[in-house]
Structures are given as structure tokens and as C-alpha cells.
Amino acid sequence: MPFRAPTARLALKPVSPSRIPGELDGAWWPRTRDLTSELSALADVLDPLWGRITRIAVDRRGWPVIPRRLFVNGHVVKVGWFDSERDPHRVLLLSYTAGRWDLLVIPPETAVPSATRLLAAASVRAGSPMTATALMAAEQARHDGVSEPPVRPPHGAARAARRLR
Template identity: 55%
Template sequence: MTTTLDGTANRALTLGLPARLSLTPKTTLAGRLDGAWWPRSRDLAAELPALADALEGRWGRITRVLVNPAHWPVVPHKVAVTGHLLHVGWFTEQDPDKIILLSYTTGRCDLLVIPPETEPASAARLLTAAALPGSTLAAGSLMSGEAATSRRIREARNGEDAWESEGGAAPAPQPHPVMHSAAHPVVGARMIPLPEHTGR
């Protein structure tokens, strides 16, 4: 996807695509989030129509959106969506990883906003975690938790790559959980065969 200097995506590539979205199932368990949204760009004018359309069946007509401008280069005052105008406001006090959508009929919908450049595996984990009913995790907590998870996965992968680059076929040796973490297997040691059992 091509990107302009102000960070907005080429709208021709974004418009008309369905919103990438997960919503909590209908339940009496109220959580801090109602799901997650993974936009394809940081262009609100291009991304909001598909989101509003996707939410209309469950939340009714979305009339107002609130964002933190930290992750959005341009925050338009109004965005044309199917059949009406969507009013957009911003607050620097709002969690930058969250978007709030307001509807006259159903009330308020709070969604985690997954950055467009997020790797698909990481985005899938966030889409699932944000849609858990009754979760008390805030948007910022989910993002920082996922950052830590992604970092551990990268470190583990880099360890395997280093082992394979040295000609090993098995995974890199891990220290024994009971032994000191500085303990390492002895390199170059050979196995001494045991004498065969003769049955005597």
C-alpha cells in the first residue's frame, strides 16, 4: 500500500474493502472493550466508512467517533459514510490505542485499534484477546502485553536460527530448569558406551 507524506494511505486501495474487526459475543459479562479493529491505514476518512457499515447491524447507526490524534495524522471533522455523515472528535486524554463509537440506538462501542503495520499473527492474537467477554484489560495493556509476547517469540526464533546456522539439526540446547542458568552443555564431549548386558 502506498503512503503519502502525511501518513495517509492511497484511498483507492482502501475504500470498498471490509473492516477487519472482532466483537465480543452478546453476553451479560461487561468488559472494558467491545472488540478490536485492525485498519489498513492511518487515514480515518478512508477507514471509517467500512467500520461504520460493519457495526451498523449490531450497534445501529454510528453517528460520532472519538479518537486520540497520536496515531492519526489527520482527524477530519466529518466523514461521509453510507447514508449520513459521521462526526469525528479527538481527545488527547483518551487511550491512543482505542476508538470510541457512539450510536443513538445502542450507546457506546469501545474498540482496541491495532496498528495497520502489525504482523498478521500478532494482530490475530489481539483481535482474539480484545473480544473476550468480561475482560478487564484496557487497550494499552493489551498492546504492551502483545509487544512483550512478540519480543519473546522473536528472541526464541533468533535462538533457533543461530543454532541452525552452526549446522545443528536439533533445537538449541536449553539450560536445565533446576541447574544454574549459566550451566551449558559440554561441547565436544563423547558418549562412553555401556557394556552389554549378558544376563548373568
């Protein structure tokens, strides 16, 4: 079988026995907001690394359509969502064999330099773990007064923020 390059843009922390559940395990930078194809590519890469992915949860404000299930590597992956009380820049993946994994979600429209910095920052084991939202906020603050396009909030986040005011 010929080599097939992974389609998911992904950076992962090294697996560690001292892993803290809920801490970021890396970052994912989808190419589009087509969650069906993007999650299929992500699970396709992670299944061999982390064991069979069985469930995925995303923040629903970031995706126009959320499928209820995906067919990946010969099995069904259930897809769910959470609301803003959780970290909106995070995707949660569950595996029966390896447990829970959390990834920073970098919006697809993020400029390459910003996405590169975020991928690197989320995939380093640090003494004080940052949340996905804290990493995104730090990257956004870096752009204040800089000509590089800023990191954009998830689709629909501005509308949701206006409703809260």
C-alpha cells in the same frame, strides 16, 4: 444485490446484557492510516449491528489527518479526537440507539500473528477486562527476544513521549 464482503478487519465480543460501559467491545485492525476510508469501512459494518453510528473519537497521535465528519450509509458521522489522557489504543463509537462502544485499535503495520492474537484477546468476554493499552503492552512484551516484528506505537507517539521526558 450481490454479496459484498466487509472491508473492516474486526473482531467483536458477543453482545451481552451485562456489558460494562467503557470495557472493550472488540478490536479493529485498519489496513492504513487513511482515517477517512478506514472509519467509513468500520462504520459501514457496525451501523447494521449496533445501530446508526453518530460519533467516533480517536486518539489524534495515531492518525496524520482526522476528518471532521464522514458520510456513511446515508447519514453523517461526526469525528473527533482525544489526547493521551485517554487510552491511545482505543476508538470510541457512539450510537443513539445502542450507546457507547469501545474498540482496541491495532496499528495497521502490526504483523499478522500479533494482530490475530490481539483481535482474539479483545473479543473474548473475560472476568477481568483489560484496557486496550494493557493488551498492546502484553503483546509487545511477548516479542521481547522474538524475531517477529513488534507492535509499533501509534504514529507520532515516540515524538510525544520524547517531549514528556
